[in-house]
Every structure is written in structure tokens, then in C-alpha cells.
Amino acid sequence: MIALKTKFGIRLKELRLAAGLTQEEVAESTSLTIESISNMERGLYGPKFSNLEKIADAIGVEVKELFEFIE
DSSP: OOOHHHHHHHHHHHHHHHHHHOHHHHHHTTTHHHHHHHOOOOOOOOOOOHHHHHHHHHHTOOOGGGGOOOO
16 A cells, blocks of 8 residues: 555655756745755655645646645
8 A cells, every 4th residue: 555645745746847946946935945855856855734725826737736646
């Protein structure tokens, strides 16, 4: 079973790439570091609730789309 953090990271990367954004662009839009975005995409850390809306806004999706995983 894949961990939630890993699923989230895969989904975040998919959505970011679909939006044509780099990790740096998402980091700048959210006031997070590139390292934070990278760590989330690699499933090392999950996002804080306070950052979910920022991330979703930065990549142009609704928060719920970040959790729409393909099984």
C-alpha cells in the first residue's frame, strides 16, 4: 500500500507539470521553498493544512483535486 504522502506527492507533481509550472514557480507563488515543494513531491513530507490552498491556487486547481488519486 502506497503511503498518503507518496500519493499526494505524485498527484502534486502531475498537476504541476500539467499546469506547465516548475517547482521554483510554485514555491515563489506559495512562499514555500523549492526544497519544500520537492520534498512533498517525493513523498518525504506532507503539506500543512495552511499551505494546501496556496498550493492549489498556485497550480490552478481546487484543493480536492490534490487528493484525487488514481488507484
